[in-house]
Amino acid sequence: MDDVFKAINDPSRRLLLDALFEADGQSLGELADRLPQMTRYGVMNHLRILEEANLVTTLKQGRSKFHYLNPVPIRLIHDRWISKYAEPRVGAIAGIKAHLEQGGARMSKPVHIYKAYINAAQEAVWDAIVNGDQTVQYFYGTRVESDWEVGSPIVYYQGDGSIAADGEIISIDAPKRLEYTFQARWDPELVAEGPSREVWAVAEVNGMCELTVELYDVAPDSKTYDDFVNGFPYIVSGMKSLLETGKGLPPPY
Known part of the structure; x- marks a missing residue:
């Protein structure tokens, strides 16, 4: 569990987890908007650490990659x-709220x-x-x-x-x-x-x-x-x- 505690020790990574808690299945661009002071590369690095700790999982569809709170x-x-x-x-x-629209x-x-x-x-x-x-x-x-x-x-x-x-x-x-x-x-x-x-x-x-x-x-x-x-x-x-x-x-x- 050391990797989990290490991952959540950083405030920027906790903010990314909060963002996924509010709305799951977000792209890198959407998550980068939550950290405007940070480069996309920096956000990618934080997401990689969260993924290695199994706190975030991803799904690729075509050229898009979506991130989910695990x-x-x-x-x-x-x-x-x-x-x-x-x-x-x-x-x-606690329940994880998402903003995905289902349709028919x-x-x-x-x-x-x-x-x-x-x-x-x-x-x-x-x-x-x-x-x-x-x-x-x-x-x-x-x-x-x-x-x-x-x-x-x-x-x-x-x-x-x-x-x-x-x-x-x-x-x-x-x-x-x-x-x-x-x-x-x-x-x-x-x-x-x-x-x-x-x-x-x-x-x-x-x-x-x-x-x-x-x-x-x-x-x-x-x-x-x-x-x-x-x-x-x-x-x-x-x-x-x-x-x-x-x-x-x-x-x-």
């Missing part, structure tokens, strides 16, 4: 120290990207995504079921057998990539807002795995957006804990 390392710090002393309900990182079609750019590096084999990470015996230990106690074929349903069941969420498999390339729609069922307001779309990608990097979760098709300032952005750091961190220690995280509330 709250997972902050969540891990929370779980290591803060959660021992804070109130029980302090479990999820599917988004080509994700609303948010979550990334974690896990000391486990690619097959083990994939199994944690598709195996209900695994998801029940980190995905808020829900058990996933599907035949994992394109066009097939995917369902997350609560412990009492009720459906927490469901959707449809859009594409699958085991053990590398899974894309599906996700309709939350635990709140009528979430049902009314319609499904989101998730992409889970697993890549082997230097003897470990890079897990990336991209969230699409979520309207800004919606309840769905708030619930998912607040909840996903716990899910990703819980999977990492499960695979590296054999134990998931305690319930966040």
Whole structure:
């Protein structure tokens, strides 16, 4: 975690994180406008340090590069120290507001990207995504079921057998990539807002795995957006804990 503390020790880098907290998916030019006293090269250097600390992740589309705040390392710090002393309900990182406009079609750019590096084999990470015996230990106690074929349903069941969420498999390339729609069922307001779309990608990097979760098709300032952005750091961190220690995280509330 030394690289995380080093990265946030600089006030200019904290300002860049604040800018991404306010509006995710910004370009270098947009972020450079937040630091007018600094050259673009200086801003690029600060972003590189934040990216190396895994506090910022990027997405390239053509010649454009967009930057996203990655709250997972902050969540891990929370779980290591803060959660021992804070109130029980302090479990999820505060909501990250974005200013992306969805429109009627599917988004080509994700609303948010979550990334974690896990000391486990690619097959083990994939199994944690598709195996209900695994998801029940980190995905808020829900058990996933599907035949994992394109066009097939995917369902997350609560412990009492009720459906927490469901959707449809859009594409699958085991053990590398899974894309599906996700309709939350635990709140009528979430049902009314319609499904989101998730992409889970697993890549082997230097003897470990890079897990990336991209969230699409979520309207800004919606309840769905708030619930998912607040909840996903716990899910990703819980999977990492499960695979590296054999134990998931305690319930966040």
